[in-house]
Amino acid sequence: MLKFFGKGSAFADDNTCAYFKDGKDMILIDFSLEAFPKFRKIDFDGIETIYILITHTHGDHISGIGTLIHYAYFILKLPVIIVSPTPKIMEHMTYLFDKLEGCHKDAYSIVLTENFHKHWFIDAIPTIHAETHTGNCFGYGLLVKNNLVVYTGDTNTLEPFITFLKSQNIDCKYLYTEISAYNKDVHLYIEDNLDILLALQEQGVNIYVMHLDDEQKISSIIKGTDLKIVDTQP
Ligand SMILES: [Zn+2]
Numbered sequence: 405m406l407k408f409f410g411k412g413s414a415f416a417d418d419n420t421c422a423y424f425k426d427g428k429d430m431i432l433i434d435f436s437l438e439a440f441p442k443f444r445k446i447d448f449d450g451i452e453t454i455y456i457l458i459t460h461t462h463g464d465h466i467s468g469i470g471t472l473i474h475y476a477y478f479i480l481k482l483p484v485i486i487v488s489p490t491p492k493i494m495e496h497m498t499y500l501f502d503k504l505e506g507c508h509k510d511a512y513s514i515v516l517t518e519n520f521h522k523h524w525f526i527d528a529i530p531t532i533h534a535e536t537h538t539g540n541c542f543g544y545g546l547l548v549k550n551n552l553v554v555y556t557g558d559t560n561t562l563e564p565f566i567t568f569l570k571s572q573n574i575d576c577k578y579l580y581t582e583i584s585a586y587n588k589d590v591h592l593y594i595e596d597n598l599d600i601l602l603a604l605q606e607q608g609v610n611i612y613v614m615h616l617d618d619e620q621k622i623s624s625i626i627k628g629t630d631l632k633i634v635d636t637q638p
Pocket residue numbers: 413414462464465558615
């Protein structure tokens with residue numbers, strides 16, 4: 405359902421960010437600077453607007469957005485709409501794009517998720533990740549080619565996403581979840597969450613893992629299960 409520029413966590417070789425297209429819309433979830441050379445290679449034929457959904461403001465999730473806005477404005481001639489789940493994130497992103505990145509005011513706009521309506525957008529899903537970002541960490545529920553896609557962003561709990569998956573009356577369900585090989589309280593430690601994910605899969609949810617800190621280790625742990633690691637664009 406989703407395509408990925410990268411699948412790593414903050415200290416990995418690449419950083420997790422995903423995208424999909426829907427008609428004239430290109431939708432990205434987060435955007436780190438290391439994804440930019442891959443972003444440039446995308447076919448923008450027929451695309452009229454680029455949307456970026458923000459999960460939270462850690463650098464591995466937002467470091468490339470300023471550059472993307474400049475590129476979309478000067479080269480692609482496409483408007484960028486940043487979708488922010490909270491007023492605080494909106495305030496911080498505005499400061500970043502306006503004062504630090506110096507983006508042209510006509511190059512982008514920022515809209516709150518509560519005022520955002522698109523057929524592919526279902527809802528932002530609040531979650532818990534880093535204490536410094538309490539109240540400002542989100543995943544997303546999306547409709548991609550008539551499938552429910554739930555994207556966790558960075559989280560230390562699966563609970564809000566399981567609740568959301570169960571609340572939606574859509575036959576085909578996909579969960580893209582972060583996972584961690586090392587036990588840190590801000591992420592989903594695989595040893596604590598593997599059984600929960602396998603139970604969800606038993607119930608018919610297609611599950612992909614992303615935001616990997618140690619792909620080799622995670623790959624060996626999920627071997628023999630139907631869990632998949634996301635593929636990245638060349
Ligand atoms: Zn991250």
